[in-house]
Amino acid sequence: MTNQVAAQIDAAAAGSNQMLTFTLGEETYGVDILRVQEIRGWQPVTRIPQAPSHVLGVLNLRGSIVPIVDLRMRFNLQHAEYTPLTVIIVLTVQSATGRRDFGVVVDGVSDVIDVAASDVKPAPEFGAHVSTEFIEGLASVSGRMVMLLDIDQLIGADVTGVALSPAA
Amino acid sequence: MAIDLAQFHDAFFEESFEALDSMEAALLKLNLGAPEPELIGTIFRVAHSIKGGSATFGFSEVASFTHTCETLLDELRGNRMQVTRHVTDLLLKSVDVMREMLRSVQRKEPIDAQRVADLQFDLELAIAQKNQPAAAPAPAPVVAAAPAPAAVEAAKPRVAHRWRISFRPYPQLFVHGNDPLRMIRELSEIGELSVKLDGNALPSLEALEPESCYLAWDLTLDTDAAREVVNGVFDWAEGDCDLQITEEEVPVQAAAPVAATAAPASEAKPSNVVNIADAKPAEAPKEAPHPAAAAAVHEGPKAGATDGGSIRVSTEKIDELMNTVGELVITQSMLTQLGSKFTGHAAEQLRSGLATLERNVRELQESVMRVRMLPISFVFSRFPRMVRDLSGRLGKHVELKMTGDQTELDKTVMEKIGDPLVHLVRNSVDHGIEMPDVRSAAGKPQTGTVFLNAYHKGGAITVEVGDDGGGLNKDRILKKARERNLIGPNETLSDDQIYELIFMAGFSTAEQTTDISGRGVGMDVVRRNIKELGGTIEVRSEYGKGSRFIITLPLTLAIVDGQSVAVGTETYIVPLITIIESLQLKQGMVNRVAGSGEVFWFRDGYVPVVRLHEVFGVEPRTTQLHEGLIMVVEGEGRKVGLFVDDLLGQQQVVIKSLETNFRRVDGVSGATILGDGAVALILDVPGLIRVATQRLAA
Structure with a gap:
């Protein structure tokens, strides 16, 4: 325990972060591990009316009602069937209205990696058809490219309900 | 070791405001002429502790003023001064001024020094004039600004x-x-x-x-x-x-x-x-x-x-406790389900253990719920003062009778019911009770009675506000309604429908508006507030004999009695209070309006059908109206027939906010966690009706 903390402090001092990586199809993404609340298996959700299509619904997470977002749908990737191997990562976002928890559905969790700040490269501009505003940067870890997500950007608008179609 | 006193400010203010409330209540109970020493003691203690506290915290204006009050009270306590109406009026005013001062200090705003000084002067004058006949003009030997009042000689009661x-x-x-x-x-x-x-x-x-x-x-x-x-x-x-x-x-x-x-x-x-x-x-x-x-x-x-019996706990902590207990209830019901699947010699023991657990958990839940409950006297306590002031201003004789003020209800409900009740009581005094001469002429006692009554009735609390005054004048209400074209000239209405009119916005029958009431804002707001709490209000009135407003409120906002309904694979909770009737439609009972809207005849009118699966976009078991069920619900005075697949059962559910992690959703007031751990949405019926009507209009 103490060693872990020490390692984290060392890592932070060296300007590196621990990232939880997960996969969506062929792609690998990473989120700051300090934002991860828990990882749990797929279970059916309760649908929410008038929600954007990538917000699948809500789940009971030890008494609080937590919205679940399908990242494949959020990124306009091909839809995949939910299997017992499908994983929900529960994350914490900081939005304008305070701390909120939500879950993201991903294909699978891979690894925890150390990413040095110097290894993070900005995402190139792809033009209008690929939106990169929620990609914090790209890191190359043992030959694989990991896209580091800015989850506040990614989810903030969904949970605070700014840019949404009207109720009708 | 310097202690930062500021950390105690909140507690001081909170306690002082409460103490002032009790001082006010004691003042109102005080008998003129023969004051009870107990009450004067209570009043004195309040002034004394506020003085002490404000001196400690350096609120010198408050301390100085309270000190003058205390001096006067000490005179009363020592029987060196008579308790007259003038004195109680002064002391009541002092309560107001102290409240104002504390509020100003709390908000770090300047104190209305003039008002304070004026009253302080009056108080000192009263002290100086003690034992002098009230009529005698005062050769006031008083220095207004000095905190030390002029000592006045008086014959002391002889002791043995x-x-x-x-x-x-x-x-x-x-x-x-x-x-x-x-x-x-x-x-x-x-x-x-x-x-x-x-x-x-x-x-x-x-x-x-x-x-x-x-x-x-x-x-x-x-x-x-x-x-x-x-x-x-x-x-x-x-x-x-x-x-x-x-x-x-x-x-x-x-x-x-x-x-x-x-x-x-x-x-x-x-x-x-x-x-x-x-x-x-x-x-x-x-x-x-x-x-x-x-x-x-x-x-x-x-x-x-007297303070030893209670402690101060923030409502947040209680809410946390409520949440945890809610979790416990769900875990327990999951265990019970699981336990029923076991077999073997230990299974019986397991099940009896689970039964005990269930009982204990229920008791725990009820106890925690009770922690949030407060007696309604917290709201009622402001009325004696209000009625006294109002009747004085209007020149009416009004007696206030309160019963059931120990009836408990949830703190959140209490906070929201205060204003509507104030409004109703004010109306009763202003419009209900007649002037003394009118009352005599009608053969009634000169002193009118306004009564407040609270009691529990079937999982809800009922609060009645009534008076033995003039009652509602149906003819005048009808005339007014016709003048305003609210109803047609030849339309006839039932009594209930007539009384219903007073809840319409901008409707007032008072011949003269006063600064107290009668501007026609009000009854609609009263009803809206009560509806927002999930309650109802009805009127009973007899012309010449008085009126009675009966308010029914849920005991708590944390829990709702709900009917679970199934639509496809989803479960929704419909609050029981909104449900009028559930029925099955036969083929041919549904008429189409303009080719699209579906309506059916219910009791005395046509009611539109709202297909819940369409509004919420879920896949239903059936789209044939006669194969599912229609639940007639009412919201904001509009009825709709909600089409669902099936009714599941009635249960009390703990309301959880969707907004904690997500955001508001139209037509949904919250969510709850079912026995199996799944989430079910609670319908907001008025919101749902709005959403559905917009859909039909679009």
């Missing part, structure tokens, strides 16, 4: 005895469990006590034995109590002290001790062990301000004792 007590304990006094402070306190309760401390025997600090008593006292007690009583106080100290009790002649006329600046000063001095300042009443000069602190000695502990 003056005892001079020389109390010289031996050093071992404490060892035998004797407490001189307790004895002095006891003495001060049987009469007017002055204390002189003899600290000559006190050794230097190095030589001081903390367990020995070095102090001696010379006490003078003016009392009706006989020698045996005074002796009795020292019974336990016998053999541990030299005690001499001698009787002295009671002086014919002693100057009344007047509380003054010396009192707070003496409290601040640490050397003053018992808070009783040195005083020689026999030769008390007129101007010398005598500390009234002797009173404080025995008031202090009493006030403390």
